[in-house]
Amino acid sequence: MNIEDPCVQTAQTVLRQLPSMDKLLLDDRVAFFATELNRPTLKDACTGVLGVWREKILSGEITRFDEDLFYAEITGKLRRLTTPSLRPVLNCTGVVVHTNLGRSCLAEEAVDAAAAAGMGYSTLEYDLDKGERGQRNAHVESLLCRLTGAEAAVVVNNNAAAVLLVLAALAANKDAVVSRGELVEIGGSFRIPDIMRFAGTRLVETGCTNRTHLRDYENAITDETVMLLKVHPSNFRVVGFVTSPEREELAKLAHRRGLLLVEDLGSGILVPDEDLALEGETTVTECLRGGVDLVTFSGDKILGGPQVGAIVGKKELIDKLRRYPLLRALRCGKMTLAALEATLRMYLRGDWKKIPTLEMITASEDALHARAERFAGKIASLCAAHHLSARAIPCEDAVGGGAYPERPLSGWAVALGGTEGFNPSALQAALRACSTPVVAPVKDGELLLHMRTVRAFEEDRLAESLSEALERIS
Numbered sequence: 001m002n003i004e005d006p007c008v009q010t011a012q013t014v015l016r017q018l019p020s021m022d023k024l025l026l027d028d029r030v031a032f033f034a035t036e037l038n039r040p041t042l043k044d045a046c047t048g049v050l051g052v053w054r055e056k057i058l059s060g061e062i063t064r065f066d067e068d069l070f071y072a073e074i075t076g077k078l079r080r081l082t083t084p085s086l087r088p089v090l091n092c093t094g095v096v097v098h099t100n101l102g103r104s105c106l107a108e109e110a111v112d113a114a115a116a117a118g119m120g121y122s123t124l125e126y127d128l129d130k131g132e133r134g135q136r137n138a139h140v141e142s143l144l145c146r147l148t149g150a151e152a153a154v155v156v157n158n159n160a161a162a163v164l165l166v167l168a169a170l171a172a173n174k175d176a177v178v179s180r181g182e183l184v185e186i187g188g189s190f191r192i193p194d195i196m197r198f199a200g201t202r203l204v205e206t207g208c209t210n211r212t213h214l215r216d217y218e219n220a221i222t223d224e225t226v227m228l229l230k231v232h233p234s235n236f237r238v239v240g241f242v243t244s245p246e247r248e249e250l251a252k253l254a255h256r257r258g259l260l261l262v263e264d265l266g267s268g269i270l271v272p273d274e275d276l277a278l279e280g281e282t283t284v285t286e287c288l289r290g291g292v293d294l295v296t297f298s299g300d301k302i303l304g305g306p307q308v309g310a311i312v313g314k315k316e317l318i319d320k321l322r323r324y325p326l327l328r329a330l331r332c333g334k335m336t337l338a339a340l341e342a343t344l345r346m347y348l349r350g351d352w353k354k355i356p357t358l359e360m361i362t363a364s365e366d367a368l369h370a371r372a373e374r375f376a377g378k379i380a381s382l383c384a385a386h387h388l389s390a391r392a393i394p395c396e397d398a399v400g401g402g403a404y405p406e407r408p409l410s411g412w413a414v415a416l417g418g419t420e421g422f423n424p425s426a427l428q429a430a431l432r433a434c435s436t437p438v439v440a441p442v443k444d445g446e447l448l449l450h451m452r453t454v455r456a457f458e459e460d461r462l463a464e465s466l467s468e469a470l471e472r473i474s
């Protein structure tokens with residue numbers, strides 16, 4: 001190295017100004033994180049930033065040691081390391097079963113049950129009467145049967161797993177007939193043809209996208225067919241010139257030919273349709289009464305419980321699933337089962353309207369209007385201080401989760417807007433960066449806070465986040 005070179009000399013001088021590791025670790029700005037991070041992690045983060053700075057100094061990109069900048073980089077890195085990744089957000093989208101935001105919010109007693117199961121030992125696989133090994137599925141099976149009228153039930157990790165298990169256990173190396181109108185993709189990752197391939201079931205398509213007749217199913221049946229599979233077109237509707245056979249007709253056909261009729265229902269609705277006002281949606285009980293042998297559905301969609309896939313129906317078939325080794329790989333954990341049992345008990349008591357998902361879906365327009373007016377009033381002076389207006393406006397909400405796609409729910413939102421220079425996207429981004437992040441849509445130059453998906457107890461926190469965000473962008 002040529003030490004006469006003035007550049008190199010400058011670089012060496014700047015390098016010497018970088019603090020040593022010992023000095024760094026003793027600095028208050030770094031030591032602050034010592035309660036959250038162990039020493040190796042703290043050191044590792046510092047080493048990383050020191051390394052980057054050394055390189056930039058040697059390459060000439062940094063020619064002066066700026067202490068504030070250096071420590072800002074280190075503390076920024078340490079803050080990212082200590083911020084939890086999976087954390088609560090406020091959902092102001094009006095989409096109740098929002099898959100990206102975690103679908104259903106659990107009822108308090110479901111949360112308590114999950115916490116109790118998680119904290120200590122439990123009867124997960126222990127029969128207290130006999131004092132010997134029990135079944136983890138037993139905690140929810142009789143409840144599911146009572147609530148749906150099924151003979152037997154089993155639960156797995158999610159509905160995709162439920163469909164996979166049914167196909168693998170009952171239709172491997174065989175044919176299953178599916179209408180071309182029901183070869184659905186859900187959430188970008190659940191596709192009926194793929195699941196069938198993984199299960200080793202041959203897909204026999206029948207009918208057309210818009211119309212499939214009973215005779216189409218009949219003509220598709222061969223000696224290799226074991227199952228007719230009906231799939232709920234959860235996230236779309238084909239309207240216009242559309243036909244599909246009645247469930248009862250399909251069941252008759254299947255049973256006359258010695259086949260199974262299986263239905264992937266998607267959302268598990270356990271209460272009568274009229275009560276929910278989700279006109280046209282089928283309940284699990286209606287499916288079973290229609291002659292379906294096995295019905296699969298999600299626990300965290302309209303049911304309002306934890307993420308599970310439930311399979312209910314004929315005992316003889318459920319027993320086969322119970323004995324099928326794949327079940328072991330798809331089973332639910334104890335906290336999930338505890339939360340599901342508690343949720344199902346709310347249905348059993350007739351308390352289902354207290355389940356947050358169902359409470360939000362059934363919230364009346366008048367009640368939402370009153371909440372929007374109240375919240376607009378609550379934040380009026382805060383908004384005025386930032387030259388914004390807050391007013392209650394009608395909006396369109398949705399059930400979400402691939403349920404009830406074509407029928408929006410009438411809701412109310414608080415719209416933030418007003419002044420000329422207002423940039424709703426900047427407020428939207430600032431809300432996402434809050435300590436309690438807020439997810440809210442922008443529409444027609446205004447930021448909308450849909451009230452349906454904000455729980456009453458979250459309103460104070462929403463106002464706090466709004467204040468934090470407005471402060472940040474002002």
Ligand SMILES: *Cc1c(COP(=O)(O)O)cnc(C)c1O
Pocket residue numbers: 158159160161186190231232233234264265266267297298299308309401402
């Ligand atoms: C949502 C849905 C699924 C996937 O369920 P998960 O619980 O997300 O695995 C499968 N089929 C239908 C019809 C659905 O609506």
